[in-house]
Amino acid sequence: MTVIVRVMRETCVRCFVVLLAASCIFLAGCTSVPGIETGTLQFSSSPAGAEIYLDGEYRGTTPATLAGVAPGSHTLEYRYPGYASWTDTVNVPAGTSQFYAALRLEPATGGEDKNGGSTVTEDRPEITLKVSKDPMIIGESMVFSGTATNTVTVFLTLYGPGSYSKGVGLTRSRPSTLGLWSYTWMPGTKIQSGTYTIKASDDWNITSALVNFNVIGGGVVTVVPSRYAASKGSTITFSGRCTSGTDNVRLVLLGPGRFSGGIELGMVPVLENDTWSFRYLLEPTMPTGTYTITVYDVPKTTSGSSQFTVGYTS
16 A cells, blocks of 8 residues: 555656646747737827827827837828818838828808708918018028918928929928918028929918029139230120029229229120120220229129230220
8 A cells, every 4th residue: 555655656746747847848938939029100190189099999199109009901090170080091010100190171161052051161271472582692591481371281392403303392381370481491502503493382282382583603603805915995805604593794894093993894694505795895095904804693692703904006
């Protein structure tokens, strides 16, 4: 009897050890399986404060961040009083994703029509736009401003030469309670001269306003006299190029006698190919000596000069 009890005890101990080892192996195997990576969603809207519903479940108001979302397809909805609900099916990847929506104002309900039915009229956005200067000199700032109604923000897009050829979104400006908005553009000195177009549009691009303006400066002005030694009473032609984007150049002649303080010869238009030309009749009584012709673009962002001599009439 004692032998049987001892055998049963040893058998139980062996079974317990086997079960304990198996449990450790099972648990070790479970902890070694990597977990599924979830998504973190960052919600924002215009206007802010919209209610967030993910798969029909309320998840707070914008702006908000929600972690631990299973990757895959989900239904996202924004709700805000006075605005139409925004709903879409979104694909949530692993990692962090951002979701933004511009909410649209609900249509305004009017009175009854002549047949006794109700009429519904939608308040279309209205936007005005103006620029603070034209032309604008490279290195200066420009203020875009105007009025806006029935839109939460005004979206500004700028078109022009160089990096602006396909349009660059500058900002979203929020109108004041009076419907006024403004934005100061400070591009620095790296922009090109030329004609630019600023576009102001509402959140849904239903209405927009366009204004063209010119940017000048940053180019060069050259001047070459038709002769470097001219006689009194003869005609000399000054010509050159101006690539600063201006419409006109101004010529100033400096020399001996009454020309010592500089005399303005006139303002000359710049042609479409950036060239200009001016014919000047040298007076018979001009002092003999060396003269300097200087050409400025208007309004004097850059200049160029050249020298020539005036002798006695032959």
